Amino acid sequence: MSVSFENSETKRNVLRAFAGESQARNRYTFAAGLAKKNGLEVIEAVFTFTADQERAHAKAFYDYLEKCSGENIAIDGTYPVDLYPTLVEHLRAAQHNEYQEWEHDYTGFAHVAKEEGFPEISHLFSQIARIEQVHGDRFGLFADLLEQDKLFVSEVECQWMCLNCGYLVTSTRPPEICPVCKEGQGYFVRMEMVPYQMAKR
Incomplete structure (x- = not known):
C-alpha cells in the first residue's frame, strides 16, 4: 500500500512523535531542576543529558514535516503528566515512558510507515x-541505585568522578566534599557511567 504523505497516518505519527519528544525534553528538564534542588547533580545530569537527546529526536521528526510548513495539523494522542514529589518516581515514570515508546509507539509507527x-x-x-x-x-538503573541507597555506595572499590571538575578517586564511596572544587557528593558518579570515558589502553 502506498499513499501520499499528505493523506498518510505516518504524517500524523511524525507529529505525534515530535510532540512527545518535545514534551519529554521539558519533563526531563523540570525533573533535572528537582534533582538539583535536592543536591543530586548526578541525577540532574542524567535528566539533562537525556533531555538533549530528546531534542535531537524532536528535530529529526520535525524535519520530515517541512512539506507541511504553514499547516495546522489535527492529531489525537495521549501524553503523560509526571508531577511527583520524589526523584525515584520521576525516574520510574521516565523509564516507563521510554519503554512505551520503544515497545509500542515507535515500533507501531515504524510498521505503519513501512506499510x-x-x-x-x-x-x-x-x-x-x-x-x-x-x-x-538508564533511568531504571539510577532509580534502582536510589531505591537501594547505593547511588554513592559500591560493594567493591571502584573509580568515581566528580562531574564538576573531573576529580577521580578509587573507593567504595566518593567523598562528601570534592577535595578539588569543593562541591558536594551529589556531583560524583561511578566512572563506568561517565559519558565520553576513554577506553583503557
Missing part, C-alpha cells in the same frame, strides 16, 4: 525506538 511506503521514516522510528530503550534502561 504506507515511507521506508526512510520507518527506519527513523525503528532507530529512535532502540535509543528509547537505552534511555529507559
Whole structure:
C-alpha cells in the first residue's frame, strides 16, 4: 500500500512523535531542576543529558514535516503528566515512558510507515525506538541505585568522578566534599557511567 504523505497516518505519527519528544525534553528538564534542588547533580545530569537527546529526536521528526510548513495539523494522542514529589518516581515514570515508546509507539509507527511506503521514516522510528530503550534502561538503573541507597555506595572499590571538575578517586564511596572544587557528593558518579570515558589502553 502506498499513499501520499499528505493523506498518510505516518504524517500524523511524525507529529505525534515530535510532540512527545518535545514534551519529554521539558519533563526531563523540570525533573533535572528537582534533582538539583535536592543536591543530586548526578541525577540532574542524567535528566539533562537525556533531555538533549530528546531534542535531537524532536528535530529529526520535525524535519520530515517541512512539506507541511504553514499547516495546522489535527492529531489525537495521549501524553503523560509526571508531577511527583520524589526523584525515584520521576525516574520510574521516565523509564516507563521510554519503554512505551520503544515497545509500542515507535515500533507501531515504524510498521505503519513501512506499510504506507515511507521506508526512510520507518527506519527513523525503528532507530529512535532502540535509543528509547537505552534511555529507559538508564533511568531504571539510577532509580534502582536510589531505591537501594547505593547511588554513592559500591560493594567493591571502584573509580568515581566528580562531574564538576573531573576529580577521580578509587573507593567504595566518593567523598562528601570534592577535595578539588569543593562541591558536594551529589556531583560524583561511578566512572563506568561517565559519558565520553576513554577506553583503557
